[in-house]
Amino acid sequence: MSTLLGRLGGAAAARPWRTIAAWVLLIGAVLGLAQAFGGEPRDNYRIPGTPSTAGMDLLNERFPETSGTSARVVVHDRGGRALPAQALAALRGELAQVPHALSVSEPIPSRAGDTALLTVGYDVKVTAFKDAEGLDALRAAARATTDAGYQVEFGGELPENFSAPNGMAEAIGMGAALVILVVALGSVVAAGLPLLVALAGIGAGTGLITLLSAVTDISGIAPTVASMVGLGVGIDYALLLVARHVEGLRRGLDVRAAAAEANATAGSSVVVAGATVLVSLFGLKLAGLSTYASFGYATFATVGAVMLAALTLVPALAGLSGPRLLRRAERRARTAAPAAEHPAPAAEHRAPAAEHRAPAAEHRAPAAATRTERWARLVGRRPVAATVLSLVVLLGLAAPVLGMRTWPQDAGSQASGNTTRKAYDLVAEAYGPGANGPLLLAVDLERLPQAELPALAQKLTADPAVAAVQPPLVNAAGDAAVISLQPRTGPQDEATAKLLKRLRADGLPAGVQVTGQVAAFSDISDRLAQRLWVVVPFVVVLSLILLTVLFRAPVIAVKAAAMNLLSVAAAYGVMTAVFQHDAGARLLGLPHAVPVSSWVPILMFTILFGLSMDYEVFLLSRVREDWLATGDARGSVVRGLASTGRVISSAAAIMVAVFTGFAIDPDITVKMIGVGMAVAVLVDATVVRMVLVPATMTLLGRHNWWLPRWLDRLLPQLRIEHGDAPAPAPARQPVEV
Template identity: 55%
Template sequence: MSRLLYRLGKAAALRPWRFIAVWLVLVAAMAGLAGAGGGALHDNYTLEGTGSQQATDLLEERFPALSGADARVVVHAESGTVDRAALAAAAAELGELPHVSAVDPPRPSPDGATALMTVRYSVPVTDLEPGETLDLLRSATRDLDEAGHQVEFGGQVPENVTAPGGTAEAIGVGAALVILLLAFGSVVAAGLPLVVALAGLGAGVSGITLLAAFTDVATTAPTLAVMVGLGVGIDYALFILTRHREGMAAGLGVPESAGRANATAGLSVIFAGFTVLLALCGLVLSRIPVFMTMGFTTGLVVAATMLSAVTLLPAVMGLAGTRVLRRRDRADASTIVVESPRVRRWAQHVGRHPWPWLLAASVLMIALAAPALGMRTWPSDASSEPTSNTARQAYDLVAEGYGDGANGPLVVAVDLEKVDQSALPAMRERLAGTAGVTEVSPHRLSPGRDAAVIMVTPEYGPQDERVTGLVDRIRADALPEGAEVTGLTAAYVDLSRRLSDRLWPVIGVVVATSFVMLMVVFRSLLAPLKAAVMNLLSIGAAYGVLTAVFQWGWGAELLGLPHSVPVSSFILLLLFAVLFGVSMDYEVFMLSRVREEWLRSGDARGSVSTGLAATGRVISSAALIMVAVFLGFAADPGLVIKQMGVGLAVAVALDATVVRLVLVPSTMSLLGRANWWLPGPLARVLPHIDVHGGSEPAGKAAREPEPSRA
C-alpha cells in the first residue's frame, strides 16, 4: 500500500492536470446522474417485531385512508368562539387539495375558542413537497386568517418543512479557511484542503442521491454525511499537506515530497478512514433501516473524501508547487518549523510526572461524563421547536385547548379476524379505566369491516416520561391478543427501547473491530487497548455534556431551543459510531509518528514526546477545524443534527486537548516499552503493515526494537 500510494502521489504531482480532469469528470458525471436518476429521501422507521409496527401494518392493509401523511389545522379565536360556518367552508376547501383523501370534521375545544381539523393524505409525507403542501394549506384557510382567527399547522407535513440549508456548511468552511490561513500563512495552502474536501463531498452527496433511487435514505442522512465528511475531508487533506511541507523543508522536490507524503500521511489517512467506515458499519446492528442508511451514506461520503485526499490532493500540490509555502520560506524551505517545541516540552513534563496528570485528566473526564447517568433519551417533536414555528404554535394551542395528551394520541388497531366485534365496547371501557387516559373515542370500522380503530387521548404530552408506563399498561391490561397500540407516541416508546437494546452490541462490535485493526497496524496489544479506553472516555464526556446542555437546559436557549429537551434517541448510536471513528483518526495519525520514532530510536519515552511534537500543531489545527465545522451544525434547526454538532464538537475538543496532550503522554510514559508489546504467537501471525512509511518510499519496514520481556 505504501509503494502504491507513493507512486500514485508522485505520478499525480508530475501530471496534475490528468488527475484533476478525472476528478472534474467524476464530480460532473455523478451530479448529472444524480439529477437524472436520483431518488427522493424517505424516513423508514420500520421496527420489525414491535407492537406499534404490527398495528401500523394492519392500518396500511385495512385502513388505507389512515396510512398516509396527515396535517393538523388549528384555528383559534382570540376572543369569543371560532366561526363554525367559516370552519366548514375551510374544511371543504381543504378536501379539494391534491392528495387529500379526507378531512376529519372540525373538533371544537370545550370553551369553543379553538378548533382542530385533521387533513389526511393518500400518500406518505415523503411523496409530498412539504413546503409547497404547507403553502396550499395556508391558501385554503386564508379566509379564516382574514376573519381574524389565528391559524397554525401541525402534524407530519408541517413538521417536515425544513429551512433552506447551507448556513452550517458556510460557517464551517469559513472557519476552516481562517484556521488554515493562520496555520500555513499561505492562501494556496489554506485553499487546497478545502478544494479537495469539497470535491470528495460533491461526489459523495451525489452518490447519496443515487442511492436513494434504490433504497430508503433518511431525510437527515445527507446533512449528517456532509457534517462528518466536511470535517474529516479537510483533516485528511491537512495531514497529507503538512507532511508534504515537511518533505519540502527537508529539501525534497515537489513530486518526490508529494509521493512520500502520500506514502506516509496518506497511508495513515487510509487506515483512519477505514476505521471510521468500520465504526459506521456498526450501525447495521441497530436493525433500524433509518440508522443503517445513515451509516451507509455517511460512509459513502467519508470514502469519497478519503479517495480525493490520496489522489486529487497530490495533483493540486504538484500544480501549486512551492506556493504551498509562505513567501519567505520559498527561497529556503529549511526555515519551515516542523516540530512544536512547546508541545515537546509539555509532553516531557507530563512524562516526568505521569501519575498526577493521569489522575487529574481522568477525574475531569469522569466528572464531565457523570450527567450521562441521568440521561433520558426520547425522539424530538414539535414542542422542541422555537416558539416562532407554526408547528410549535399549533402544539401549544392544542395543549391549551384539549390537554397535553391531544398532541400525541394513541391509536388502537384491532384485527376483527382475531377479536370478536362484540368485545369492542368492553375494550373501550378498559381503555377508559386505564390510569393516564383522559378520553376514548367510539370505535371506527374499516371499509371491509374486518378491522377497527379506537383513538385514545393520554393525559400526558408526547415527551412526558409517564407515557412509556401508560403504553405498557394499555398493552398489558386493556388489549386482548389481536389488538395493538400505535401512533407516534407508541412508536417512540418502541423506538427508544430498540435503540437502547442495540446500543451495547454496536459498542462491542465497533470497539472490537477497531481494536483488531489497530493491533494489526501498530503490532501492539496495549496501544489499541489504550486508544479504545480513551475514545470511550471522550464519548462518555460528550454524552454528559449533551445531558447538561439539552436535558438540564444549561445552554438550550443559546442554541435556539425554547426550553430543555430530552436527548434525542438517535444520538446514542449515531454519536458513538461517528465519534469513535473520528477520534481514531487522530489516534492513527499520532501513533504512526510515535511508532515511527520508536522504530528509529528504540527510545520508548522519547518517541512519545517527539511524535507529539511532530503532530501537535497539525492535530490542533485539524481539531479546531472539526470543532468549527461541528459547531456550525449546532445552528441547524433539526434537533438531531443540533445535538450531533454539539456532541461531536465537545468530544473532538476534549480528544485533542485532554486525551492527546495529557492522557496519551502520561499513560505511554508509564507503560514504556510495553506500549509496543505483542505476544510471540501473534507477532508471527499478524502481517507487517508499514503505516508510517518510514523514510523509504518503497515502504521498507524498519527493524523493530526488541520488545520488553517484562
Template identity: 60%
Template sequence: MSGFLYRVGWLAAGRPWRVIGAWVAALVVATALAMAWGGEPHDDYDAPGTASQRGTDLLRAEFPVLAEAQARVVLHTADGSRLAPEVITAVSARLAEVPDVILVSPPRPSADGDTALINVQYDRPVTDLGGTDAVDDLIEATRPAADAGVTAEFGGQVAENIQEVNGRAEAVGVGFALVILLVAFGSIVAAGVPLAVALIGLGIGSAGITLIAAGTDVSTIAPTLASMIGIGVGIDYALLLITRHVEGLRAGLTVREAAARANGTAGVSVLFAGVTVVLSLMGLRLVGLNTYVTTGFTTAAVVVTVVVTALTLVPALCGLAGTRLLGRRGRAALTADVGKASVAAAGSPARQTLTAAWAGRIGRRPLPWALGALLLLLLLAAPVLGMRTWPQDAGSQPESTYQRRAYDLVAAEYGPGANGPLMLAVDLRRVPAADLPALVTRIRATPDVAAVAPPVTSPSGNAAVVFVTPAVAPSDKRAADLVRHLRADVLPPGIEITGMTAVFTDLSGLLSDRLWWVVGFVVGVSLLLLTVVFRSPVVALKAAVMNMLSIAAAYGVVTAVFQWGWGAELLGLPHSVPMSSWLPVLMFTVLFGLSMDYEVFLLSRIREDYLTTGDPHGSVVRGLAATGRVISSAALIMIAVFAGFALDPDVTVKMVGVGMAVAVLVDATIIRMILVPATMALLGRANWWLPGWLDRILPHVDVHGTEPATIPTAPTAPTAEPSAVPTADAGLPGDVLPDVADQTSGSDKPAPVS
C-alpha cells in the same frame, strides 16, 4: 500500500493539471447526472418487529384511511373571539380538495370557541408526499382563514416531517475552517488546498447520494450528516498530507519528491483512518432500521470519495503550488539557502515548541496527569446516568416554527395529550366485540388517561380502533410509561397500540437495545484493525477504551445542555428537551471512527520514532511534539464544522453538531494531549508487547512508510526547483521542533521490534 501511494503521489505531482482536470470533470459529470437522474431523500419509518408496527399493519389492512400520513390544521382567533362557522366550512371544503387527501375529519371546536382543530388524512405515507409541497398545499387551502384575519397553524406528521436545508451550517463551518487554516499555514495557497479537496470530494459524494436516492430510499438526514463528516474529514486528511509535504520541503526534498513521500507516509495513515470511519459507519446496519442503514452507507460513500480525492488531488495541488505552500518568509529562506538557522528564523524563533514542552511535562509525571484526566472525563460523563432518549417532536422545535405554534395551541385548548393520541388497533378475530365496552371502561380508569373515544369497527368487521387521549404530552416520560402499562397490565392479546407516542416509545426501546450491538461491532472491528496496523493489542485496547471515554463525556455534555437545559436558550430552544433517540447510536459510530483518525495519526508517529530509536519514553514525547500542532489544527477545524451545525433549525441536527464538537474537543485535548502520553509513558515498552503466536499470524502492514522496500528510490528530480534546507521541524509551517533528546529517558539505540 506505502509504495503504491508513493507512486500515486509522484505521478499526481508531476502531472498536476491532468489530475485536477480529471477531478473537475468528475465533479461536473456527477453533478449533471444527479440533476438529470437523481432522486429525493425519502424516509422509511417502519420498525419491523415492534408492537406499534403490528398495529400499523393491522390498520393498513382494515382502516387504510387511518394508517397513512396525517396532518393537523389549527384555526385560531388572536383576539379570543369565536370562529365564524363559514370560515371553518370554507377551509374544510378546500382541504378536501388537496392532492392525496382521503378524509377531512369534522372540525373539533375548543371549549371557548376561538379555536378549531381539523384532522386531515392522506392515502399514502408521509414520506411520499413531497415534503414542502404538501405543506404549501395546506397553506393554500387555508387562504379563506387568512383573508378573514384568522391564524392557521399546521402540525401532525406532514408538517413535522419537513427538513429545512439552507446550507447555512455548512457555510459557517467552512468559513471558520478557512480562518483556522490561514492562521496555521500563513499562506492562502496552503489554506485553500484542504478546502478545495474537501469541497470537491463532498460535491462528488453528494451527487452520488442523489443518484443512490433515485434507486432506493435514502434518509432525509443522510445528506446533512454526509456534509458534516465529509467536510471535516476532507480538510483533516488534506491537512495531514500537506503538513508532511511541507516537512519534506524543509528537509531538502524537491517539490515532487516531497509530495510523493507525504503520500507514501501520511497517505497510509489517511487510508487506514478512512477505513476505520467507514467500518464504524457500517455498524449502523445492525440497528435494523432503514433510516440508519441508508445513513451509514451513504455517509461511508462520501468518506471513501473524500479519501480518494485527498490521496490524488493533494499531491497534484502541492506539485502545482511548488514552494508557495511555505509562505513568503519560508520561500525567502529556501531561496537564500542560508541554512537551518535561516529556516528557523523564517518561521518562528528557534526554541522548543509548546507541544514538545507539554509532552515532556506529561512524561515526567504521568500518573497524576492520567488520574486527573480520567476524573475529568468521568465528571463530564456523569450526566449520562440520567439521560433519557426520545425522538424529537414538534414540542422540541423553536417557537418561531408553525409546527411548534400548532403544538402549543392544541395543548392549550385541548390538553397536552391531544398532540399524541394513542390508537388501539383491535383484531376482532382474537378479541370478541362484546368485550370492548368493558375494555373501554378499564382504560378510562387508568391513570394518565384523559379521554377514550367509543370503538369504531372496520367495514369488514375484522378489526376495530379505539382512540385514547393521554393526560400528558407525548415527550413526557409518563406518556411512554402509560403505553407500557396498557400493554402489560390492561390490554389482552390481540390489541396493539400504535400512533406517534407508541411508535416513539418502541423506537426509543429498540435503539437503546441495539446500541450495544453496534458498540460491540464497532469496538471489535477497530480493535482488530489497530492491532494489525500497530502490532500491539495493548495500544489497540487502550485506544478503544479512551475513545469510549471521550464519547461518554460527549453524551454527558449533550445531556446537560439539552435535557438539563444548560444552554438550551443559547441554541434557540425555548426549554429543555430529552436527547433524541437517534443520537446515541449515530454519535457513537461517527465519533468512534473520527477519534480513531487522531489515534492513527498520533500512534503512527510514535511507533515510527520507536522503531527508529527503540526509546519507548522519548518516542511518545517526540511523537506528540511532531503531531500535536497538526492534530490541534485539524481538531479546531472539525469543531468549527460541527459547531456550525448547531445553528441548524432542526433539534436533532443541533444535538449532533454540539455532541460531535464536544467529543472532538475532548478527544484532541484531554485524550490526545494528556491521557495518551501519560498512559504510554507509564506502560513504557509494554505498549508494544506482542505475543509470538499473534506476531506469526498477523499480516505485516507498514503504516509508517519507513521500511526500505516500501518507499522506492526517487526518480531524478528536476533541477530547476529550489533546494530546501534540512530542518528538524515536524509541525505546521512556522513550528520548529527542538532537540528533545535531553527530555527523554531510556536507550536511544534502535531496538528490533516485531
C-alpha cells in the same frame, strides 16, 4: 502501502491538470447520473416484530382509507374571540382541494372557541411529496384564513416530515475552518487547498447519496449528517497531507518529491483513519432500523469520496501551487538562499530509509523546543498525576449520562419558530398536552367480539392517566375497529410511556394492539437502547483488530479503544446536561429542556469512534515512525507529539468549528449531533491526546509496542511507516525524557 501511495502522490503532482480534470469529469458524471436516475430521501421507521408495527399493519390492511399520511391544521384567534363557523367552513373547503387530499375532518373547536383543529387525510404516503410541496399546498389553501387575521399553523405527519434545508451551518463551519487554516499554515493558498478538496469529495458523495436513494430508503437528514462528517474529515485529511508536504518543501525537497513523501507517510495515516471511520459505520447496520442503515450508507459514501479526494487532489493541487504553500518569509528566504545551500537533486530523491531517519536527526539537534514538546516533557515527568487528573475530568464530564433519557424527536422538540412547534403548543394549550400524542388501539374483531368494545372503552376511560376516549370506529367489513385514547400527559412525558407499558402489560384483551406515533416512538426507543449494546462491542472489536494489524501493538490498540470510549462517554454526558437538564438548550433555540433524541446515541458512537481514531492514528504513526528509527520509547512519544501537536490541534479546531456550526440547524437530531461531536472532538484533542496519551505511553515505555510471538506469526506484515524501517533491537536502551 506507503510505496503505492507515494507513487500515486508523485504522479498526481507531476501531472496535476490530468488529476483535476479526472475529478471534474467524475463529479460531473456522478451528479449527472444522480439528476437522471437518483431518488428522494425518505424516512422508514418501520420496525418488524414490535406491537406498534403489528397494530399499524392491521389498520393499513383493514382501514385502507387511513393508510396514507395526514396533516393537522390548527386555527387560532390571537384576540381570544370565538372562531366564526363560516371561516372554518371556507377553510375546510379549500383544504379539500389540495392534491391527494382524501378527507378533511369537521373542525373540532376548543372549550374557549378561539382554537379549532382540522385533520387532512391523504391517499398517498408522506414520501410521495417532494421537498416542501405538501406543506406549500396547505399554506396556499389557508392563505385566505391568514389574510383575514387568524393564526394558522400546521402539524402532523406531513409537515413534521419536512425539514427545510439550512446552508448556514455549512457556511459557518467553512468560514471558521478557513480562518483556522490560515493561522495554522500561514498561507492563504495552503489554507484554501483543504477546503477545495473537501468540497470536491462532498460533491461526489452527494451524488452517490442521491443514487442510493433510488434503490433504498435514505433518511431525510442522512445527507446533512454525511455532509457534516465529510466536511470535517475531508478538511482534516487534506490538512494532514498539506502539512507534511510543507515539511518536505522546508527540508529542500522539490514539489514532486514532497508530494510523494507526504502521500507515503501522512497518506498512510489517512487511509488507516478513513478505514477506521468506514469500519465503524458498519455498526449502524446492527441497529435493526433501516433509518440507521441509511445513515451508514450516506456517510460511508461521503467519507470514502473525501478520502479518495485527499489522496489524489491534494498532491495535484500542491503540485500546481509549488512554493506558494510556504509562508511568504520562507519563500523569500528560499529564493535568496545561494544554490549551494540547496540539496542536490540526488539528495532530494534519496532512499526512503534516509528520509525516514532525517527527522530523528533533526530532533537531536540543539534546536529550541516547541511548546508542544515542552508540554509533552512536562506530562512525561508526572505521568501518574496527569493520568489521574485526566481520568477525573473525563469521568466528571461523563457523569450525567447515567440519567440520560432518550425519545425520538417530535414537534415538541423543535425550535419555537417552527410551524409544527407552534401547532404543537396551540393544541396542548387548547385541548390538553395528550392531544398531541393520542394512542391508537387497533382491534381485531375476529379475535375480540364487537359487543365487548363498549366495555373496553369504559375500562380505558376509568384509567386516571387517560384524559378522553373516542367512541370505537368500525370498518365497513366489520372485522376491525380503532379506538383513539388521549393521555393526560404529553408524548415526551415519562407518565405517557408508563401508561403505554401498563396497557400492554395487563390492561388489554387479546386482539388489541396499541399503535400510533407515540407507541411507535416508544418501541423505537426501546429497540435502540437494546441494540446499543450490540453495536458498541461490534465497533470496538473491529477497531481493535484493525489497529492491531496495522500497528502490530495490541497494547496500543486496547488503550486507544478505552480512550475513545471515554471520549464518547464524555460527549454523551455533556449532551445530556445541555439538552435534558437545560444547561444550554435555550441558547440553541429550544424553549425548554428535551430528552436526548433516540437516534443520537448509536449514530454518535459509530461516527465518533471512527473520528477519535483519526487523531490516534495521526499521532501514533509519527510516534511509531520515530520509535522504529531510534528505539527510544519515551523520547519517541515526545518527538511524535511535538511533530503532530500543531496539526492535530488545528484539525481538531476545524472539526469543532464545523460541528458547532451544525448546532444551529433547525433539526433537533442534527443539532444534538453537532453539539455532541464538537464536545467529543474538543475533549479528545485536549484531555486525551495532549494529556492521557503521553502520560500512559510514558508509564508503559517499551511495553507499548509489546507483541507476543504467536501473534507476530499470525499478523500480516502491513507497515504503514514510510521506508518500512525494521524494528529496533531489543537490547537498545531508551533515552530518558
